[in-house]
Amino acid sequence: MPESTIGETLHTLLHAYKRALRQAYHQAEIPLAISHIRTLKGINAIANCTPLALSSRTKRDKGQVTRLIKDLLADQLIEKHPHPGDKRSNILHLTPAGHQMITRIKEIEEIAASRMAIGLTPDEIADFNRLANIMSANLAE
Template sequence: MSETTVGESLHQLMHAYKRALRRAYADAGLDLTVSHIRTLKAIRGQMPCTAQDVAHRTQRDKAQITRLLRDLRDADIVVKAPHPEDRRSQMLSLTGHGRDLLARIDACEREAHEQLSSGMTQTDLAAFLRLSRLMIANLR
């Protein structure tokens, strides 16, 4: 198998998966961008946290994260509170609406994952994960 074939297969897989996710999000009436969703997941994963924590976790610059957080605060998905130890920072956490939204996002992703892995055994999935992690590590 040539490198072009591997690269093209990965490219097609990535885009097919992204289409499946966008379709599931649209079917569920979710109109958030992937960047908003990644930001929400980063907050959930380390809540409460600062914008700097989110930027580090998502590997985005703080200015991008600040814009995304403004959108999420305006939509009552994320709330800021004073940092107990650093007056220059704000602590971020999800509102009840934000937690509900993430539950809907998780359901959409489970749907896309089920579609993606249809007809595959646990052995197939384990092999895919092992190989994809190795490829990612090789490119770092």
């Protein structure tokens, strides 16, 4: 019988990874909360990003997304433009400062992922990714 369950192991890994990221963001003087970082990454990832698409991707309600967008607009990391096909919506874009922030965030995340994989072979990393994807899909059903 294993010493810990899959859930306990995953919980420990997630908290260690999140802690490493928070520390790295702090050391890099990135002043954004994790929710703001996820929102910024979502805007970067979605072509012609609308608040509704962002809400769907981040699994946050529209009110939360609206507050996060407002903060990122105030920090001049994003800008919004009227949606050409829907007068009630806007398209969100990263500003040059937003692109720089995304670059810094990606660098930090790559360093954390490399630290996490120390001592693992490429095959072990591929196995982990494959198994984690299967587990995620099992829970999504």
